[in-house]
Amino acid sequence: MSFPSQPSEPPATTRSFWTGGLPRRLSDKDRALFQVAAGRNWPGARAVLPRLSRAADHGLLWFGAAAAMAATGSPRARRAALRGVASLALASATVNTVAKRSVRRPRPILEMVPLVRQLKSQPITTSFPSGHSASAAAFATGVALESLGWGALVAPVAFSVAASRVYTGVHYPGDVVVGAALGVGAAFAVRGLVPTRRQLPAPGRPxxxxxxxxxxxxxxxxxxxxxxxxxxxxxxxxxxxxxxxxxxxxxxxxxxxxxxxxxxxxxxxxxxxxxxxxxxxxxxxxxxxxxxxxxxxxxxxxxxxxxxxxxxxxxxxxxxxxxxxxxxGRFTPGPDGAAAGYFVNTFSLGVYPELVRLRERWSPRIGSWPAGVLAAYEVLRGERPLEAEVHGEPHALWLLFAGNCIYQRLGPAPAHRYDLADGLLDVRVVHGGRLPGLRLLAAALAGPLSRSPVHAARRLRRLRIGALAPRTPVAYDGEVAHIEGELTVDKLPEALTVYRPPVRA
Missing domain, CATH: 3.40.50.10330 (Probable inorganic polyphosphate/atp-NAD kinase; domain 1)
Structure with a gap:
């Protein structure tokens, strides 16, 4: 079966349609580059690039790469995979909801591309910009911003996916370049919202x-x-x-x-x-x-x-x-009749100790994260607020949290400490009332130094808690114990010397 030939250069009367809103001179140069790429022999590409292009459909190649990275168990690899996927998601949304609708450029004419290089299923969306190139560049850049080693492994694959879009004839070179630029921009936008580890201040002082x-x-x-x-x-x-x-x-x-x-x-x-x-x-x-x-x-x-x-x-x-x-961190009296108890991360009263207890019971059977979600649902469904006095004033509390040093934001929620010797307690309180789950979420998102009818946050050196009922559960660094009566939470400043790796430039 033969097909009628298509002109390689559109008639002047339809030129504005074929440029898709792009400046005519740029569009002409882009088509000229495409003709050169279409007529050129790409050694070894025939067996690889079309398959790679299909594998990247809907981001499946990159989701698979992210899963493989996460499966290594390395925290740095997991962070790089997550950042890569987040960057890909932003790039894909930008390209498909804004860019492609702004410049409706038709796909290249396929008669210039050898049949063996063409994809079996041709895309039907507009040509400008290349979504595959945007996703590839976004994923590779996001990974590299978190881990240069993993980025070096991913980058050649991302480059090959972008090149495959010209090789198979579904995009002009300009579509690929602009798509890749949008992908890189998306990765840096994600970094602006959630800093990489290299952007954070050197951990620990003095x-x-x-x-x-x-x-x-x-x-x-x-x-x-x-x-x-x-x-x-x-x-x-x-x-x-x-x-x-x-x-x-x-x-x-x-x-x-x-x-x-x-x-x-x-x-x-x-x-x-x-x-x-x-x-x-x-x-x-x-x-x-x-x-x-x-x-x-x-x-x-x-x-x-x-x-x-x-x-x-x-x-x-x-x-x-x-x-x-x-x-x-220190709380006195301590658990099980001890003079004092200590914590390097957090101390808490309220629903969290019960959540920890249930999570530890279920995690050997279903894993830590599912156990944590299930425990949170169970606790928030059946618990009552804790009745206690804070600095002599009675309160009904869903949660009282005291962090050893101030927790800063790493993205939308507080999650990281830059200074582990600031002499302060990061105290967060979630007041009693309806909808405890929403109250806890609001407190987490509000961050330090905030006050509302739902929650409050303060920076203190000492915290006094009283009127605790017998066998009130407390959680400290993932451990659970029981106390009663009066309690004081304070700090032993610079009590520990801890080895920390030299800061890399």
Missing amino acids: YTEAPALPGGEHLVVVVNEASGTAAAKASAVRDALPLAEVIECAPDELTATLDKAARSGRALGVCGGDGTVNRAAVAAARHGVPLAVFPGGTLNHFAYDLGIEEVQDTARALEAGDAVKVDL
Whole structure:
């Protein structure tokens, strides 16, 4: 079957239609470039580019790449994947809702493109700009802004997808260039809303020196066996620090093992979640030794706020003897009759302790994040506000939160601490009343230093809480205990010395 030939150059009477609203001179040059690309031999491209172009339909190639990156378990890779997907989403929305409707440019004439290079299913949308190129550039740029290593892996694929749109004849070169520029812009727009880790201030202050322990010499590292990745983390620590003594122990032996390890080495190392780090911090402060943290839990808030994401980060800090001073939060009296309890991240009363209890019960069966969502639904459905006195005034509270140092915004909600030795408590209160879920959400989005009939936030050095009923649950660094009567929350300023990796330029 033959088709009537189409003119390679539209008649003058229809030129304005074919330019699609673009300046005529630019449109003519773009078509000339397209003719050159269409007639040129692209060595090795025939087996790759059409398949790659189809794989990128609807962003499927990039969603698959993001899933593969997240599956590595690296926090940096997960952040890069999430940023790439967010950038892609913004770029795609911009191209499809604004750009393509503003310049309705027809697709190139296919007779100039060899049949073997053409796609089996031709797109029906307008040609300008290239949505595939926008998505590819947005994903690659978003990934690179968070992780240069992953960006270097993704960039050649993104470039090939953009080139495939000209190779298969569905876009002019100008469509691809403008689409890629929009994608890059979308990635930087996302970065403007949610800063990358490199944009954040150096984690922790004030800087202090600690013993340099190359190879982990004179370091004792305690690994919590209850951590889901305990065996892998212990092996990684041994590989990175061959001179360190690594001890794996059960949760019921953790406190005694940490105390013994703090007495026997020049520094104490710990691998586990925030609850395990809490116990290690108390032991390190008691014996006056620096603490080396290896993230091994689900959330690892304390480690991440120090700029520690991988075993190698802590190994670099130990090699250089680079450390910071860190405040230690305290509440008195402490749990189970102790004189005091301590926290490196947060202390809370109200619905959160019950949420933590349910999450920890269900997470071994369904995973941490689903357990957290289900626990939040269960708690908010059946709990009553906590009755207590705050600085002598009676209150009904859904939540009282005290953070060890001020939590700053990382995007739309407070989630990161830049200074771990500011001497302050970040106190947030959600008042009792109807619709507790909406009240908690409003408090989270409002951030620090806010007041409303629903919530309040203050920066304090000391907090007094009274009239607590017997066996009132409290949560601190993911642990749950029970207290009653009067309670004081304050700080031990710069009580800890913690290894922190040198800041990279």
